Amino acid sequence: MSVPALSTRGLDKSFGSLVVARDIALDLPQGERYALIGPNGAGKTTLINLITGMLKPDKGQIFLGDQEITSLKPDERVKCGLVRTFQVNTLFPHLSALEAVTLAVCERRGYAGSWWQELPAYGDAVEEAYAILVSLRLGANCYRPTHELAYGQQRLLEIALALATKPKVLLLDEPAAGVPQGESAELFAVIANLSQDIAVLFIEHDMNVVFRFAHRIIVMVGGRILVQGTPQEIAADMRVREVYLGGARHG
Amino acid sequence: MTLSTEPQRYLAAQIRWQPVEIAFWLATLLPFVLTPNYLVLASQIAITALFALSLDLILGYAGIVSLGHAAYFGFGSYTAGLIAKWGWGEPLTGLVLAAAAAGVLGYVTSFIIARFRHLALIMITLGLGLLLAEAANSASWLTGGADGLQGVRMWKLFGVFPFDLYGTAAYSYSLVVLFLAFLVARRLINSPFGLALRGIRENAIRMPAIGAPSPAHIRKVYTIAAVMAGIAGALLAQTTETVSLETLSFARSADVLVILILGGAGRLYGGIVGAIIYMVARDQFSGLNPQYWYFWIGTLLIAVVIFLPNGILGGMARLLRSERSRA
Numbered sequence: 001m002s003v004p005a006l007s008t009r010g011l012d013k014s015f016g017s018l019v020v021a022r023d024i025a026l027d028l029p030q031g032e033r034y035a036l037i038g039p040n041g042a043g044k045t046t047l048i049n050l051i052t053g054m055l056k057p058d059k060g061q062i063f064l065g066d067q068e069i070t071s072l073k074p075d076e077r078v079k080c081g082l083v084r085t086f087q088v089n090t091l092f093p094h095l096s097a098l099e100a101v102t103l104a105v106c107e108r109r110g111y112a113g114s115w116w117q118e119l120p121a122y123g124d125a126v127e128e129a130y131a132i133l134v135s136l137r138l139g140a141n142c143y144r145p146t147h148e149l150a151y152g153q154q155r156l157l158e159i160a161l162a163l164a165t166k167p168k169v170l171l172l173d174e175p176a177a178g179v180p181q182g183e184s185a186e187l188f189a190v191i192a193n194l195s196q197d198i199a200v201l202f203i204e205h206d207m208n209v210v211f212r213f214a215h216r217i218i219v220m221v222g223g224r225i226l227v228q229g230t231p232q233e234i235a236a237d238m239r240v241r242e243v244y245l246g247g248a249r250h251g
Numbered sequence: 252m253t254l255s256t257e258p259q260r261y262l263a264a265q266i267r268w269q270p271v272e273i274a275f276w277l278a279t280l281l282p283f284v285l286t287p288n289y290l291v292l293a294s295q296i297a298i299t300a301l302f303a304l305s306l307d308l309i310l311g312y313a314g315i316v317s318l319g320h321a322a323y324f325g326f327g328s329y330t331a332g333l334i335a336k337w338g339w340g341e342p343l344t345g346l347v348l349a350a351a352a353a354g355v356l357g358y359v360t361s362f363i364i365a366r367f368r369h370l371a372l373i374m375i376t377l378g379l380g381l382l383l384a385e386a387a388n389s390a391s392w393l394t395g396g397a398d399g400l401q402g403v404r405m406w407k408l409f410g411v412f413p414f415d416l417y418g419t420a421a422y423s424y425s426l427v428v429l430f431l432a433f434l435v436a437r438r439l440i441n442s443p444f445g446l447a448l449r450g451i452r453e454n455a456i457r458m459p460a461i462g463a464p465s466p467a468h469i470r471k472v473y474t475i476a477a478v479m480a481g482i483a484g485a486l487l488a489q490t491t492e493t494v495s496l497e498t499l500s501f502a503r504s505a506d507v508l509v510i511l512i513l514g515g516a517g518r519l520y521g522g523i524v525g526a527i528i529y530m531v532a533r534d535q536f537s538g539l540n541p542q543y544w545y546f547w548i549g550t551l552l553i554a555v556v557i558f559l560p561n562g563i564l565g566g567m568a569r570l571l572r573s574e575r576s577r578a
Contacts, residue, residue, distance in 0.1 A: 052460070078462030090460070092453035095446075098258055103450050104461040106443040112463065113471065115444035120263040122443060123256070130258040143261055165462050 003066050005030040005199035006082065006169045011050055011060035019223045020046045024060070026218060026225065028169065031196045035214035036203045039243060043223040044203045045087060048171050052084045053077050064169065079108075081168035085158040087177050087203070093147040097138055097157050100146060101129035104164035129164060136160050136190060152183045156190065163194075170194070172202035176209070188213055211235070219243070266441040275520070279426055283419075290418035296530045297425035298486045301432055303510045303522025305479035308436060310508075311517030312445065313472050314452035315364065316373050318504050319380025320480060322360075325499030327353040327481025329387065332400045332494035340406035342424065346485050353481020354474055361473040365466035368455065377501070384499040400494035414490055421490035428486060429523075432479055437519060439475070448472055452517070509548065513555050515562025524564055 004027040011024035020043045028034055036044050049055040051062055053074040062070045064082050072080070092100045105125045106112040120126065133142045136156045141149055146157060155175060162170055175191060176184035188209055194200065204210050210217060211231045218228040219240050227237055234240055282293040302324055309315040331349035339345065360379055367375055387394045395401055407413045412420040439445050447468050450458055458465045488494045497503060506529070507522075514525025529548070537544045559566035 054459075074459035075462050075464050078460065083462075084460055086457075086460075090454060090457045092450055092457065094453055095449060098261070099446060100450075102262075103443075103446045103463075106446065107461055107463045111443040112447040113444055113467070115439040115442040115471075115475075117443075118266055118438060118441040119443055119446060120259045120266070123259055125443070126258050126262060127256060130256070142258070161457070161461055 002030065004028055004063075005032075005065060006051070006201070007063045008051065009061045009063075011047070011062070012058045013046065013050055013055060013223075014058060021050060021057070022224045024050075024225060026228070028199045028201055030168075030199050032215050033192075033200045033202070033213055035210040035217045036201055036220065037205070037207075037210060037217060038220035038226070041222075042220040044220055045173055046223075047220070048084055048173050048201075048203070051171060052082060078165050078167075081166070082171075083162045083165045083167040083169070084171040085162050085173055085175060087173040089151075089154050089158060091146045091154060091157060091161070094145055096143050096145055097133060097149065097153075097160070098126070098129060098142040100157065101132055101142075101160050101164045102126055104161050105129045105132075108165050132160050132163050136163075152179050152187070155179055155187060159190065167198055169199045169201070172200060174203050174205065176204065176206070181206075184209065272520075276430065279430075282422065287417070287419075290422040291416075292418075292530065292534055294418050294421040294425040294490055295487075296526050297422065297429045298483050298490070299507070299510065299530055300523040300526035301425075301429045301486070302480055302483040302507050303514070303526050304429075304433060304436055304519070305476045305483065306507050306511050307516055307519065307522045308439070308448075308472055308476040308479070310511060311519075311521065312440060312448040312452060313469055314455070315469065315473065316369075317376040318373050318501070318508065319376035319378070319383075320476075320507055321499055321501070321503035322380045322383045323353045323357055323477040323480035324484035324487075324503065324507075325383065325387065325494075325496075326356050327484030328488040328494045328498040329394060329400065329484075330481070331485035332403045332488040333393070335403045335405055335489070335492075336400065340404050342405055342408050342489050345405075345489060346428070346482060349485035349488075350478045350482045353484070354478040357477020357481075358470070358474040361470040361477075364473050365469040377504075380499070380501060380504050384496065384501070387499050388496055394494070394496070397496060399496065400488075403488065403492045403494065405489050405492055414492065418490075425486050425490060428482060432482065433519070433523075436479070439472075440519060444468070444471070509552055511562075513552065513562060515559075515564035515566075518562070518564045518568075521562050521564050525562070528563070 006028040008024050008026055011021050013021040024047060038044055050057050053072060061068055064080050067080065069077050069080060102125055105128050109125055111122050111125055133139050136159060138153060138156055138160060141153060146154065149157065159175060176187050179187060192213055214231060216228060217231055217234040219226045219234060221243055226239060282290060306320050309317060327349040330352040331345045334345045334348055363375060388396055405414050408420050408424055414420050447463060450463065451465050451468060455465060484498055487498065510525035510529045511522045513528060515521035533544060536547050555563065
């Protein structure tokens with residue numbers, strides 16, 4: 001078996017006496033789609049913050065391919081090919097969608113430090129950004145300021161910004177959060193159509209979506225991984241049922 | 252440069268020179284004809300505008316609030332003044348050296364600046380400003396202390412034009428330097444780097460998540476802004492042939508912030524428009540009753556912040572937009 005695109009070993013994190021991550025070990029193979037599920041407060045977003053470097057783990061290691069990235073800064077991890085989106089829109093309100101994605105492309109191509117040529121001169125970056133927006137069906141709205149876009153379009157822009165970094169691993173934190181059910185299927189169709197070179201780990205609460213799009217499912221409860229397996233295994237697992245139906249063991 | 256595609260044409264249209272901009276710069280020549288007795292004031296306005304423009308680069312674009320920006324203005328001022336005092340009165344080389352000195356100071360301090368945001372940043376810039384002002388005060392053997400730097404003698408500009416009482420040379424010199432600095436700032440703002448700065452202002456949290464090294468960007472723009480502030484300070488020293496502690500004072504840092512907020516931060520012309528209004532108003536009001544002049548500025552500032560949260564230029568832009576949508 002080839003090296004996983006992303007793996008963690010023994011990640012621990014606590015805030016005082018509150019344990020938010022305990023001994024997290026996972027392997028995300030190249031090109032796979034994994035779902036991360038669990039009740040509220042299970043530590044799913046915390047895990048994404050740990051993996052992307054927005055939080056420092058107390059213990060443990062993170063690998064991207066065979067490179068250890070535990071001590072890298074968030075922006076350096078992005079340069080290595082690890083990128084995330086946010087559960088709550090974390091966008092650039094007064095930049096147009098085109099400008100925002102062009103910015104991300106410029107950062108990747110190393111143009112963002114140059115201040116002697118004006119933006120239209122970097123045609124390749126602008127074209128690439130536009131192509132990404134068109135592929136996410138944002139082409140027609142790409143000249144509008146982000147804050148004027150419809151909510152669903154802003155969710156797509158979250159993903160467009162991530163794709164502009166040319167990731168190997170994409171972590172999606174509830175990509176369809178707040179999107180009406182009809183539109184969320186459309187959003188996940190976009191995610192399902194992403195290049196097979198990108199490994200995706202997504203957090204999602206809608207079990208229909210999870211069972212439809214995930215190759216494997218990781219269940220977190222109280223900062224620990226309870227169980228991981230194929231959708232069939234998870235559906236049949238009594239402990240998972242207890243967490244979701246019994247509600248007795250909230251983290 | 253070929254603009255083959257729609258997105259490129261759109262971006263190019265955003266940064267094209269507008270007729271109103273060209274008209275504005277032509278209008279800066281009017282004082283030579285209309286108010287030849289006020290050229291000294293005009294040169295002070297141009298210098299203040301340049302100082303405000305430098306603050307706009309960090310505040311209006313990168314979102315770095317500074318209450319100590321006079322540090323770089325004053326440092327440039329003293330550098331230019333001392334060079335002339337020590338016997339080299341040539342203005343242009345003095346200007347370049349002062350810019351370099353302010354740039355070095357800006358680069359060194361930028362390492363502290365880039366690590367903080369919000370209230371901490373305001374306090375740190377304030378502290379740096381106070382520190383430098385007090386250092387200049389105590390080093391009176393070098394700076395002349397509270398008496399100011401005496402004995403600054405400038406040579407003629409290009410060996411031809413003297414800095415005289417009428418201010419013709421002073422205004423011409425300041426205006427040309429302001430315009431050149433403006434061209435640089437305009438280019439910077441419209442570059443990929445300028446886009447990254449706006450990204451930092453719009454959402455500092457997202458920047459690392461798209462692979463952007465924000466601290467490096469901040470260090471760079473802070474250094475550039477320090478160079479520009481240093482040039483403004485040097486212009487003041489050279490055109491007035493004196494340097495006072497006031498160039499480093501907290502009041503100057505606060506004034507330039509007020510000027511930029513009045514005019515409209517993040518709009519390139521905001522600092523320039525703010526400087527014109529502020530300096531002309533001060534000239535007029537202080538003629539009426541000098542001791543109450545800040546009363547009017549206070550009133551104006553509160554009114555602008557309440558009714559025109561994006562400054563005077565922001566208000567005008569909004570007015571234009573609503574006119575257009577009505578038509």
